[in-house]
Amino acid sequence: MQAQLAYRLFDDADGIYNYCPSPVLMDETTMYIFYCANAWPSLVIDDIYARRGKLENGRWTFGDRFRVLQPDRLGWDCIHVCDPDVIKGKFRYRGETYSWMMVYLGCDIHHCYHNQVGIAFAKEIDGPYIKYDRNPIVRYDELFHWGAGQASVVSLDGKGKFRMLYSQTVHEYERRLQGCRTFWRDFDLSDAERPIVGEEVAMHVGGMDNRDGEGEVAAFNPTIVWDRNNDLYYLTREGTPFDKTRSPDFIAPYTQVSVISRSDFEKNEGGWQTVYNVDGKDTGYERNHNAGLVKDAYGWLARQGVLPVATTISELTDRDFLWTYRIYYQELALPTL
């Protein structure tokens, strides 16, 4: 596997964090990147921002950020909105046709509780985004669990049908266990007034292995891209297990890229192969997490043989690590399978 060294896509002011990128390639030299950041320095309230980038002399350079979604004053997403993903399609809603759809995580409590997944529509990629009145589209009832979120979507038909992967808490009360795992389901919002929501599937992780070959494999915080020519799904997940001996201890040391045929994915009996582990050798940092696969407008692989990845890095510090969250970019040369 060949991988170029990662580089930082853009910087930001002190007290502002950048993470959870959703990069959308519009053409060979234009990219929008949606991501999570705070508005007021050092105050942790997540909004969703975007930047428009141009490819110049082989490197992406981005313009100023602009806010595309913010928490409501009240309601299910009144504290944070984050973890965006954006695809193109054709969605009829309230008598209008929208060409872009964003999925996002919203929550109404601090301390990483009660996350749920919402949807917003726009006519242009840079907005304005209108929140769907049937949100949250993926609900989670337990108030003091992490919940459901970190959704990633891929268009199934270039119109209103899409597949959504997302993290969701699983718990076993007798052993007091809680953890996140990946689930998925299909939607048809061609007519968003009459949404068709498929049955939820717990994603099988068979074939995945950890970077060091040790510990339980857990797949969560998925992002997906569909290589339609080869009918393959590429997936990123948080690299497990986390290093609990250093601060911060709750974010991944590496991001793992895996691949599976679409048919094996849909059979849901495993068949994953590890493609690459994005870690310190790529970015220079020991925490590499909350990644986003770069994809075309529909969530499909944009260029055969090349898989660009945007990864969030953070520095290891006893405190204030959050303010070091920045987004790095690299291109992986895909193997012939």
Place this chain on the structure above:
Amino acid sequence: MSRIYVLQSPRMAVAAARMKADVNFLGAVDDQTANWLSDNHVFLRDSWAQGGVTVKRLQRLYHRLFPGDLLIVDGSLPDELMMKAALYARELGARVVIGLKGAGISSESNDAKDVGDLADILVHAPNAMWNGDPRAIVSLEAADNLEAWVGAMSLCLMNGLGLEQSWSFCKRAAASEELPWYDEVAYG
């Protein structure tokens, strides 16, 4: 990130909740006020529709507060209740923020309040009077909305900001006559 408890000041609680702070309320309120609090995303932890806050009812704080939490108290409460609440907070490792209006505005009397020694942070209107020695003092100007300032400061403190770092955010919030919302302050 710490949690916020507000004792007996619905307006301070709502001001903090509108700033997206994590606000838990204890106090004696009628149904209409309780609904107003809930509608503004304040979590009613212990509330009493009958009677007022008493020393005995304040014992609820004893199992609520944890180290690093913030207890926000309306300076118009009787000294005895403020003292009891502050002692619990100190014992449990929480910090006490007292919002004190000027005499004759919300206080029950024009006497100086014996709150100074209880407060980790005293936020006060220009003509407020108190006895004792607060650990930190935030002196507002006449035009500043005290409840809005305390509400904005709640979000800042729960994010670990110091008073100096918090000042510009709080000042902007306090410019509003009504209790402002986070978006009006952060994006304004």
